[in-house]
Amino acid sequence: MTVLILGGAGYVGSHATDEFLARGYDVAVVDNLSTGHRAAVDEKARFYEGDIRDKTFLSDVFTKEKNIEGVMHFCAYSLVGESMEKPLMYFENNVGGAITLLEVMNDFNVKHIVFSSTAATFGIPKETPITEQTPQNPINPYGESKLIMEKMMKWQASATDMTYVALRYFNVAGAKHDGSIGEAHKNETHLIPIILQVALGQREKIMIYGDDYQTEDGTCVRDYIGMADLIDAHIKALDYLKTGGQSDAFNLGTKTGYSNLQVLETARKVTGHAIPSEIGPRRAGDPDALVADSSKAQAILKWTPSEKLADIIQNAWSWHQKHPHGYED
């Protein structure tokens, strides 16, 4: 049986492809390479270049891949700041892509989907740590697009025998332990890779966006989840659906928040570099603190995260040192 990985050339999708293959699954990947890299996809996976919004293309993939037992859906635009400037682009790709995908899954009678949702669906949370009962009120178009996707999955699951798991990742970071694949966004905006680019001498300094948030040191607090832990949750989620688990959503994090300054300090220790920094203005759309309570994933999916922030940064650092120009090397 085959796992179809949509967005498998991207940061998270390429690690999922690698790990599903390592665990003996047959894997096919679809990606339009808008933000992904062909070189990030393991050669053992069959690769289809194209856009999931293109129903003819996607139906063709489902026709060729006759034995799809589950879909892992990573395709999306996913930058909070960009979504504030280009909201329609986000709804068009994220929501539009999901509609086409659900239609094609229905046409081909494919029953299970695990998809990437996000902490950004919660907006400014009413409580911390955030549980699955915490109300979802996104404060940026990216989070809103993912909440719409969650709701579409729910209605589609209630109307058909399709089942889904929505995994709401908190901040993903790190790389495969051996540094062979990792994070290489074309215009990097994420905190940890930018900090490491400073350590590599590719940037002069890291600008920390705002120090007047309602947190201990005034900088935003995030909950960092390591790549190996994240992918393990996806494999467990697919197993859960395959063995009859009901559609559901799970928060994925470590229940530990780190401020932007604490992340910077940890990176200084891991890399041994001074990493110059400066405090700048706030970035639009950033909540003060996002920390996950993942007890539900631990209880139902039997998922327990083990990677600590220093390990996560160490893995990312190995990747960045080996591939200072990402997949261009």
Ligand SMILES: NC(=O)c1ccc[n+]([C@@H]2O[C@H](COP(=O)([O-])OP(=O)(O)OC[C@H]3O[C@@H](n4cnc5c(N)ncnc54)[C@H](O)[C@@H]3O)[C@@H](O)[C@H]2O)c1
């Ligand atoms: N990285 C994080 O911290 C984080 C946190 C929460 C949720 N997520 C979600 O996880 C998923 C993966 O994130 P990532 O960091 O790997 O992003 P990414 O941009 O590296 O990966 C997304 C992949 O999907 C592809 N893609 C996008 N739209 C497509 C389309 N219409 N058709 C075909 N391919 C398409 C891109 O080319 C890319 O390879 C996204 O859905 C994102 O919203 C990421």
Ligand SMILES: O=c1ccn([C@@H]2O[C@H](COP(=O)(O)OP(=O)(O)O[C@H]3O[C@H](CO)[C@@H](O)[C@H](O)[C@H]3O)[C@@H](O)[C@H]2O)c(=O)[nH]1
């Ligand atoms: O140069 C930089 C880049 C980021 N930050 C700050 O670092 C924190 C983390 O930002 P970033 O790494 O860009 O991640 P988020 O904006 O928190 O979003 C990530 O994490 C979300 C879940 O919390 C996911 O939904 C998104 O897809 C993913 O990009 C925020 O306070 C940013 O303002 C800086 O201070 N300077």
